[in-house]
Amino acid sequence: MSTVREIMHPGADCVRTEETAADAARLMARLGVGALPICGKDDRIKGMVTDRDIVIKVVAEGRDAGTFPAGDLNQQEAVTIGADDSTDEAMRVMNEHRIRRLPVIDGQRLVGMVTVADMARTMPEPRVGELVESLSEA
Template sequence: MSTVREIMHAGADCVRTEETAADAARMMARLGVGALPICGKDDRIKGVITDRDIVVKVVAEGRDAGTFPAGDLNQQEAVTIGADDSTDEAMRVMSERRIRRLPVIDGQRLVGMVTVADLATSVPEPRVGELVEALSRS
């Protein structure tokens, strides 16, 4: 059985809670990603911000992305996965929480991100199909 560490994208960057939604958008564009972990001053993960969050919760609401704090887009609870957890555990968490990207931590330190695409290229097809089906339910 594979571990998350074996398939993750290593070295994920964080947007800080005090940075703006526009800062997050620029970082996503520069890195070519659609989501970033949000980290507080204590370097702990507070949540994840997606490009969709910026569009739906900031731009579409008429808010100024240049002044809207990225930290205000935090979820109630940061959902993460341990680097040494199994890929099966990652799929279980993603299915239950209906999320497509998970920050990967080693202790409390961010070490990467794992996505549905990462799992699709490393896990047997039927299992990934179950994950995609769970994520597609409304």
């Protein structure tokens, strides 16, 4: 059985709570991603922000992305997975919470991200199909 560490994208970046929605958007654009963890001054994950969150909570509401705190964009407490947890456990967590991107931690430190695409490359097709079906209902 493989571990999350074996399939994750190592070295995930995060937007800081004291940064702005515009900072988050620029970081997403630079990295070519649609979601980022939000980290506090203590380097712990406080939540996740997606490009959709920025559009719905900032742009559509007519707020200034240059002053809107990134820390106010988090949806809820972040769901994470341990780097040494099994890929089966990661699949279960993604299914349970209906999430496509899962921050990977080692202790309390962010060390990477695991995505549905990572799962698709490593898990048996029926299991991946179940995950994609679950996410499609979200």
